[in-house]
Amino acid sequence: MLAFIRHLNLSNTTLVCQDWGGVLGLTLLMEMPDRFKRFLIMKTGLMAGPVSSAAFEEWKADIVSNPNVPVEFVMQKNEPIINDAEAAAYAAQFCSGEWQGESFMAIGMTDKMLGPDVMNFMPTVIRECPKPLEIAEGGHVVQESGGLLIAERAMVHFGLLKT
Numbered sequence: 001m002l003a004f005i006r007h008l009n010l011s012n013t014t015l016v017c018q019d020w021g022g023v024l025g026l027t028l029l030m031e032m033p034d035r036f037k038r039f040l041i042m043k044t045g046l047m048a049g050p051v052s053s054a055a056f057e058e059w060k061a062d063i064v065s066n067p068n069v070p071v072e073f074v075m076q077k078n079e080p081i082i083n084d085a086e087a088a089a090y091a092a093q094f095c096s097g098e099w100q101g102e103s104f105m106a107i108g109m110t111d112k113m114l115g116p117d118v119m120n121f122m123p124t125v126i127r128e129c130p131k132p133l134e135i136a137e138g139g140h141v142v143q144e145s146g147g148l149l150i151a152e153r154a155m156v157h158f159g160l161l162k163t
Helices: 002-008 021-031 054-065 071-078 084-091 094-098 142-157
Strands: 013-018 036-042 106-108 133-135
Touching: 002 021, 013 021, 021 036, 054 071, 071 084, 106 142, 133 142
Parallel strands: 013 036, 106 133
Antiparallel strands: none
């Protein structure tokens, strides 16, 4: 993100961070405060300080108890004004038709939050997503245990590096 912002030479920018995007976005303000004039924050945090609540624990329980919990259920449970059609849009296979680029995926096999059970679903919604690279010792922050291997395999897959 930092390189992207520098490449576009963005300034006088409004940063909008929502949900998990805030974990990344909020750090941009610290790294390049001169690039941002405004900031809109919605239900997010830095994962420092209070990061749990009864509702968050309930959300985690919903996900853990049913790895195939319908997205529509989660959306309508947590945002009651969403109607059935809007909830279905959140569950739509957004990448399967429009995405024309290349994909590569790596999975941390010991990731308890978004490991193989969750990530193996992604090729069903991302057009031509290949079988994932499995990082046996990889956890939730898979780039820490497999960063170099992931980068090398992705570059080979994208044709940017010869084996």
